Amino acid sequence: MAVAAEAPRIALAQAAAERRFLLGRRLLASPAMIVIGVFGILPLLIMFIYSFLVAATYGGVEWSFTTEAYVSFLFQRDIFDDTLQFVPDYLQIYLRTFVLAGFTTVASLIVGFPTAYFMATRPPSQRNFWVFLITLPFWTNLLIRTYAIQLIIRDEGLVNDLLRAIGLIDQPIHILYTNFAIMLGLLYSFLPFMVLPLYTSLEKLDFRLVEAGFDLYATRGRVLRRIVIPLAKPGIIAGCILVFIPALGAYVTPLILGGGKQHMIGSLIATQFGTSRNWPFGCAQAFILMAIVLLALLVYVRSTTGKSRVAHG
Amino acid sequence: MAEQALSAAQVLDRAAGRRGRRFDLKRQPGFGVVALLCVAMLYAPILIVVGFAFNDSPSVTRWSSFSLAWFEKVLANGDIHNAARNTLVIASCATIIATLIATAAALATTRSRAWPGQTTVYTFINLPLVVPEIVTAVATASFFALLAQQVGISFGIGNLILTHSVFCIPFAYLPIRARLEDMDLTLEQAAADLYATPWQAFRRVTLPLLTPGISSGAALAFIISFDDFTITQLVAGAGQTTLPLYIWGQLHKVGVTPEVNAISAILLVVSILFVSLSFLVGRRR
Numbered sequence: 001m002a003v004a005a006e007a008p009r010i011a012l013a014q015a016a017a018e019r020r021f022l023l024g025r026r027l028l029a030s031p032a033m034i035v036i037g038v039f040g041i042l043p044l045l046i047m048f049i050y051s052f053l054v055a056a057t058y059g060g061v062e063w064s065f066t067t068e069a070y071v072s073f074l075f076q077r078d079i080f081d082d083t084l085q086f087v088p089d090y091l092q093i094y095l096r097t098f099v100l101a102g103f104t105t106v107a108s109l110i111v112g113f114p115t116a117y118f119m120a121t122r123p124p125s126q127r128n129f130w131v132f133l134i135t136l137p138f139w140t141n142l143l144i145r146t147y148a149i150q151l152i153i154r155d156e157g158l159v160n161d162l163l164r165a166i167g168l169i170d171q172p173i174h175i176l177y178t179n180f181a182i183m184l185g186l187l188y189s190f191l192p193f194m195v196l197p198l199y200t201s202l203e204k205l206d207f208r209l210v211e212a213g214f215d216l217y218a219t220r221g222r223v224l225r226r227i228v229i230p231l232a233k234p235g236i237i238a239g240c241i242l243v244f245i246p247a248l249g250a251y252v253t254p255l256i257l258g259g260g261k262q263h264m265i266g267s268l269i270a271t272q273f274g275t276s277r278n279w280p281f282g283c284a285q286a287f288i289l290m291a292i293v294l295l296a297l298l299v300y301v302r303s304t305t306g307k308s309r310v311a312h313g
Numbered sequence: 314m315a316e317q318a319l320s321a322a323q324v325l326d327r328a329a330g331r332r333g334r335r336f337d338l339k340r341q342p343g344f345g346v347v348a349l350l351c352v353a354m355l356y357a358p359i360l361i362v363v364g365f366a367f368n369d370s371p372s373v374t375r376w377s378s379f380s381l382a383w384f385e386k387v388l389a390n391g392d393i394h395n396a397a398r399n400t401l402v403i404a405s406c407a408t409i410i411a412t413l414i415a416t417a418a419a420l421a422t423t424r425s426r427a428w429p430g431q432t433t434v435y436t437f438i439n440l441p442l443v444v445p446e447i448v449t450a451v452a453t454a455s456f457f458a459l460l461a462q463q464v465g466i467s468f469g470i471g472n473l474i475l476t477h478s479v480f481c482i483p484f485a486y487l488p489i490r491a492r493l494e495d496m497d498l499t500l501e502q503a504a505a506d507l508y509a510t511p512w513q514a515f516r517r518v519t520l521p522l523l524t525p526g527i528s529s530g531a532a533l534a535f536i537i538s539f540d541d542f543t544i545t546q547l548v549a550g551a552g553q554t555t556l557p558l559y560i561w562g563q564l565h566k567v568g569v570t571p572e573v574n575a576i577s578a579i580l581l582v583v584s585i586l587f588v589s590l591s592f593l594v595g596r597r598r
Contacts, residue, residue, distance in 0.1 A: 022428055028421035029434045031414045032482060036437045040479040043456035044444070050455050060458060111351055114341070118348035121339040132592055137355045139533075139588040141540040143557050144577040147564060148358030151365075151374055158361070158374050188354065195351070210338055224341060249445025251543050256564070266447040273454060273547055286451040293445055 044290070051284035059277040069284035090268070090285075097264045100179060101247035104186040108194040108243050109236065111187070116198035116235075117228070120205065131199065138192045146256045149185050150176060153257075177259035185253040193242040201235025202228070234304070241300050245293050265289050359581055366571065366578040373569050383575035393576060396559040399470065403545075403555065404538040406474045411481035411538075412531040416523070418482070419489040424498055441480040449480065450547040457548060469550070476548050477538040484537045485530035488595050492526025529595030532587045540584060556580060 051069050053061040071077075074091065075084040119130040137145065152158045155172040163169045175181050205228065213223040229236070251266035258267065265285065272282025365373050369380035387393055415438075422434055441449065453476050461467045468475065500522070504514035542557040549558060556576065563573050 021425070025421045025425070025428050026430065028417045029430075032418035032486075033434065033437055035410070035414055035475075036440060036479055036482060039453070039456075039475045040440055040449070041437070043452035044448075046456045046459055047448075047452035050459075060462070111347060111354075114344035114347035115351040117341060118344045128596075133352055134355070136585060136588060137359065139536050139540075140359060140581050140584040141542070141557060141577070143540075143542045143561060144362060144580060145358050147560075147569075147573070147577065148362045151361060151569065152358065156374065161374065188358070191351065191355065207338055214338065220341060246445065249447055251447045251450075266445070269447050269451055270547065273451065279455065282451055283455060286448045290444060290448045293448075294443070297443060 047283045048287055051280050051287050053280050055278045055280050057277070059273070059279060061279050066280075069278075069280040072281060073284065073288075093263045093268050094265060096179070096262070097248060097266075100183055100186065100264065101244050101250075103183050104190065104247045105194075105240050105244045107183070107187050108191050109240065112191060112194035112198055112239060113232075113236075116195045116202050119195070119199050120202035127203070131196070134192050134195050134199075142189060142252050143256070145188070146185055146252050149181075149188060150256055153181060153184070176257065177261050179258075179262055181257040182254050182262060182264070185257040186247050186250055189250070189253060190243045190246055193246065194239040197238035197242060198232060198235040201232045201238075205231055237300070237304075241296070245296055248293060249289055362574050363578040363581060366574040368571055368574075371571060373571055373574060383571045384579075386572050387575045387579070390572075392554070393556075393559060396554045396556045399553060400539060400555040400557075403470065403473050403477055404535050407477035407481050407538040408485075408531050408535040410474070410478040411534045412485045412527060414478070415482050415485035415530060415534075416489055416527055419486055419493055419526075420519075423490055423493040424496070438483050438486055442483050446543040450544040453544065454547040467550075470553055472550065473545060473548055473553060473555075476544060477541065480541070480544065481534035481537050485534040488529040488533065488591070489523065489526040492523055492529075492595075496522055525594050529591045532591035532594070536584050536587045536591075539587075540580070 050061055052065055052067060054064050054066050054068070056062050071084065074086060074088075076087040077084060115134070119127060119134070122130060150157075153175040154160075155174060155176065157176075159175070160169070160172040163173070175184075209227050209231070210223055213227050218226065249266050250264055251270055254262060254264040254267040255270070258264070260267070263271070266289075269282050269285045269289070272278045272285065276282075361374075365376070366383055367379050367381070368376055369382065370377035418434060418438060422431055457467070457472050496519075500518050501514045504518045505511075509517065540557060541555075542561065545555055546558060546561070549555070554562070557580075560573055560576060560580075563570065
C-alpha cells in the first residue's frame with residue numbers, strides 16, 4: 001500500500017528533475033544560440049531580403065520590391081525598349097568556378113591520397129607529428145600565403161628566375177592572373193582538407209586484408225586498386241566534398257592570383273559591395289552560392305547517414 | 314612443416330631479403346616522395362615570405378644580404394601600430410566572448426543523454442563552418458548597414474568583435490567538447506558523494522580538468538580572428554583597419570614591398586606559435 005502511494009510522488013519528482021535538467025541544459029546553450037542567431041543567422045535572412053530590393057546609386061538599397069537582382073543574373077535589360085536579352089557573362093563565371101573547383105578537387109586527390117597513405121603507414125608515434133605538419137599551414141593567414149604564391153609564380157618571380165637562370169626560357173612564362181594560377185592557389189589552400197579525412201580513413205585500414213591480397217598473388221598496384229582505395233572510399237568522398245565546397249566560395253585566391261580579371265563567384269560577390277555598388281545583386285549571388293553549398297552538403301549527409309561515419313578535419 | 318606455415322607475404326619477405334630489403338606490406342612506390350613534395354609545397358610559400366623579410370635589397374625575390382631594416386620600418390610605422398592595436402582588441406574580445414559561450418555550450422551538449430533541441434544547438438554552432446566566408450561577409454555587412462541606417466545603432470569596433478565572435482565559436486567549441494567527452498563522469502559523482510554542491514564540483518573538479526581544452530579552444534579562436542581577412546574587409550568601417558586589411562591595402566595600392574614581407578612574417582610566426590601552443594596544451598593529460 002505504502003509503495004503504491006509513493007509511486008505518483010516519485011513520478012512527480014522525476015518530472016521535476018527532468019524539467020531542471022532541461023532548463024539547465026537550455027540555459028547553458030542559450031548564449032551560443034542567441035549570439036549565433038542574432039549575428040549569424042539573422043544577417044542571412046536580411047541578405048535574402050536585400051536581394052529583392054532596388055540598388056541605391058551609391059551602394060546600399062532602396063526599399064521597394066523587385067526581382068531584378070535574380071533576373072540580371074541571366075539577362076540584361078535593354079535601356080531603350082526594356083526587353084530582356086540573354087547574357088551568359090555571369091553564367092560563365094559560375095561555370096569557371098565549378099570547373100576550377102572540380103579540377104582543384106581532382107588535383108588535391110592525386111596529391112593528397114599518396115600523402116595520406118604515407119602518413120597512415122608511419123609508426124604510430126610519428127603520425128601525430130605528420131598530422132600537425134599538414135594542419136599547421138591551414139592556421140596561418142591565407143592572404144599572406146596566397147601573396148607568397150604570387151611571389152613565386154609572377155613574371156619576375158622565383159620560378160621564372162630559376163628557369164631563366166638554367167637557360168630553359170628567354171621570356172618569362174605568364175602564370176599569374178590565369179585560371180591555372182587560381183587553381184594552383186586553390187589546391188594549395190585546400191589540400192589539408194583532402195589529406196586529413198583520407199588519413200582518418202586510411203589509418204583505420206586493416207592491413208591483414210592487404211596481406212591477404214599479397215597471399216593471393218596480387219601486385220602492389222592491384223592491392224592498391226582493389227583493396228586500399230575501395231576501403232578508403234568514405235574518406236575520399238569526405239575529402240572531395242571538403243575541398244570542392246570551400247573552393248566554390250573562394251574569394252582571396254581569385255582576388256590575388258586572378259588579379260580581378262579572372263572572377264570566381266566569391267570575388268564577383270565582393271565586387272558588388274565594392275566598385276560595382278550593387279548590393280542586391282551581390283546578396284542574390286551570395287544567396288545562390290549558399291543554396292548550392294547547403295544543398296551539396298545535405299546530399300552528402302543524406303548519403304552517409306547510416307553508413308560508417310567519417311571524422312571531419 | 315615450418316616451410317608450409319609460411320605465408321606468401323613471408324615468402325616475398327624472404328625473396329626481398331635476398332635483395333637486401335625486407336618486404337614491407339604497407340609500402341607503395343613513390344608515395345613517400347609525393348608526401349614530401351606535398352609538405353614542401355605547403356611550407357615553401359611560408360618560408361619564402363619569412364626568408365625575404367630579412368633581405369637587404371628592396372627586391373622581394375632576389376636575395377642580397379641579411380638585414381633587419383624592414384622589421385625596424387614596420388616597428389616605426391604608425392599605421393601598423395593602429396592596425397595592430399585594432400587586431401589585438403578585436404581578437405582578444407572575440408576570443409573571450411567565443412570561449413565563454415563555447416564552454417557553456419559544450420557543457421550543455423556533452424555527457425548526458427540527448428535532449429530535445431540538442432540537434433538545433435549543433436546546427437547553430439556548426440553553421441559558421443558551413444556557410445562560405447564571403448556569404449557571411451555579405452550578410453553581416455548588410456545587417457550592420459541596416460542597423461545603422463534604419464535603427465541608428467552602430468557598435469563601432471564592436472561590430473567587428475561580434476562578427477568575429479560568431480565564427481570563432483565553433484573553433485573554440487570543438488576542442489572543449491572533445492576534452493569533455495574524454496573526461497570521466499565518475500569524478501564529479503565522487504565529488505557529489507563527498508558532499509560537494511554542484512557548483513563546488515564544477516569549480517573544483519570539472520573546470521580544472523577542462524582547462525587544457527578551454528586554453529586550446531581559446532588559442533584557436535584567437536588565431537581565427539587574428540588572421541581573418543574576407544569577413545573583416547566587408548564589415549570594417551572607416552578607420553577600422555586590422556593587420557590583414559593593412560597588408561591587403563599595401564599589396565593593392567603600393568604593390569609588393571619587403572615591408573609587407575616583414576609584417577607578414579610577424580603574423581605567420583604569431584599564428585604558428587599559437588597553434589603549436591594549442592596543440593601541445595590540448596594533448597596534455
